[in-house]
Amino acid sequence: MDQPDIRAIQDALNHLPIQCRYHGVKTDPSSPRREACCDTGIPARRRQLAQEALDRQRR
Template sequence: MDRADAAALRAAITALPARCRYHGDNTEPSESLIHREACCDTGIPAQRRKHAEAILARLAGEVRV
């Protein structure tokens, strides 16, 4: 992955909200009988952004100059 690829991914990720409208930064799913991706339906995009940012940070270590 080169810097342009990383920049394109970063732009796509920043289009997602960083926080849940109802739960703020606490987007982790609760431990309940129902498996959820995030705190609630509104928090799903923020939770996906959090995961994508972690993956991009890991991949950024592989960026070739």
């Protein structure tokens, strides 16, 4: 992945919330059937997972 692509992805991620309004940064799903801590935490959980994947690409 080249730098312009990485910057574009990072810019998009920056528009997602960092934490859940109710559970803060603890967005891990409470059960295997859930995507995040609650419905409100889904965008923050997606941001966290995408950021981790992007960080792995940068190495």
